[in-house]
Every structure is written in structure tokens, then in C-alpha cells.
Amino acid sequence: MDLRVAIVPVGRMDPSEVEAAAARIAKVLNQSVTLRQPATVPKAGDDPARGQHVAGPFLGELRGQLVRLPVAKVVGPQAVPDPPGQPAAGATAAQVTLFVTDVDLYKPQTDGVFGDIDATAHVAVLSVRRLREAFYKRKADPAKARGRLVKLALYALGRARGLPECNERACAMLATASLADIDMKPEKYCASCWRRLTTGAYRI
Ligand SMILES: [Zn+2]
Numbered sequence: 131m132d133l134r135v136a137i138v139p140v141g142r143m144d145p146s147e148v149e150a151a152a153a154r155i156a157k158v159l160n161q162s163v164t165l166r167q168p169a170t171v172p173k174a175g176d177d178p179a180r181g182q183h184v185a186g187p188f189l190g191e192l193r194g195q196l197v198r199l200p201v202a203k204v205v206g207p208q209a210v211p212d213p214p215g216q217p218a219a220g221a222t223a224a225q226v227t228l229f230v231t232d233v234d235l236y237k238p239q240t241d242g243v244f245g246d247i248d249a250t251a252h253v254a255v256l257s258v259r260r261l262r263e264a265f266y267k268r269k270a271d272p273a274k275a276r277g278r279l280v281k282l283a284l285y286a287l288g289r290a291r292g293l294p295e296c297n298e299r300a301c302a303m304l305a306t307a308s309l310a311d312i313d314m315k316p317e318k319y320c321a322s323c324w325r326r327l328t329t330g331a332y333r334i
Pocket of ligand 1: 296297298319322323324
């Protein structure tokens with residue numbers, strides 16, 4: 131398989147936290163993942179009264195920044211040095227790009243969302259704000275938050291690649307509305323979603 135995935139931290143998002151998640155995603159995909167230099171927090175969608183951003187315009191502006199963001203690092207099982215004189219492998223256009231932000235996002239008629247996906251443009255934004263125990267006034271649990279980010283990323287990756295949701299409970303493509311649902315999911319795809327993802331059978 132040759133599924134090129136880029137992951138981009140946004141604003142003050144800790145790059146090491148994003149890299150740790152990227153390493154886990156690369157392991158699930160058995161494929162290296164490209165990390166790009168951080169994007170700046172979009173002004174688009176800013177709602178100061180709510181202390182949140184509207185997810186759709188936020189993602190749209192991030193997408194516009196993408197061409198200006200150089201590759202920071204390539205992580206994963208096949209992250210081998212590029213031969214001299216060759217363009218870096220990570221510099222090739224990603225098929226799916228995931229932005230990771232600590233800004234709280236919402237969509238109209240919601241209090242807040244975990245992220246947003248633009249399947250047509252093959253991009254998604256994930257917010258860690260509601261994945262952290264601190265948001266719910268509970269004791270910090272970084273490992274738990276990271277696992278949630280990985281699962282959300284696997285789901286967003288599938289959707290951004292055109293995969294439908296899955297009814298299999300042991301699959302990252304299972305539709306999840308709540309944090310508890312996300313916690314129940316595994317950090318992997320079921321056999322049929324894996325086949326769709328790797329063959330591009332459901333690509334839009
Ligand atoms: Zn599945």
C-alpha cells in the first residue's frame with residue numbers, strides 16, 4: 131500500500147504530543163507518516179464570545195496554509211533516509227492531511243465537536259480539547275487522551291479517504307458520538323475497512 135498521510139500540529143499544540151500519536155498511527159498503517167511544521171491558528175470561524183472556533187471555516191483556512199508548511203519529520207516503520215539528490219519522501223503530496231489543534235471547535239447546533247472532516251478535499255481537523263480529562267474537570271490522563279486522538283485520527287483518515295462508517299464494534303470506523311464510545315473502540319480497522327482503505331475501493 132502507498133497511503134501518504136500528513137499530520138500537522140496547529141498553533142501551540144505540543145509537537146511531541148502530535149508526534150507520539152503519529153507514531154501510533156504509522157504503526158497501525160504499517161506506513162510512515164509525515165509531520166509538517168505547525169500551522170498558525172486560523173482567524174476564520176473565531177467566536178470570542180464562546181471561546182471557540184466554528185469547525186468548518188477553521189479547517190478551510192488550515193487547508194489554505196498547507197502549501198506553505200514544510201515537512202518537519204517522517205515517522206514510522208518505513209522512515210528510511212532518502213537517497214542524496216532525491217526529493218524527500220515526505221515532500222510528496224499527501225493523500226490525506228490531518229490537522230491537530232487544542233482550540234475548542236463547534237458546529238452550529240452543537241456545544242462542541244471533536245473535529246471536522248472534508249472528505250472532498252481529503253482533510254480533517256481534530257481537537258484534543260474534549261479528549262483531555264481536564265476538560266471534564268477530571269484528573270489528567272495523557273495516555274488516555276493520546277489513545278483517543280489516535281482513534282479519532284484513524285476514523286477521520288478513513289472518512290477523508292471516502293470510507294463509510296462501519297457497524298463492526300472492533301473497528302476504528304465505528305460511528306461514535308461520545309467520549310465513552312471512543313474509549314470502547316480499538317486502535318485498528320476491521321478487515322473489510324482495512325481492505326477498503328488500502329485499495330481505495332471507496333475513494334470519492
Ligand atoms: Zn470496519
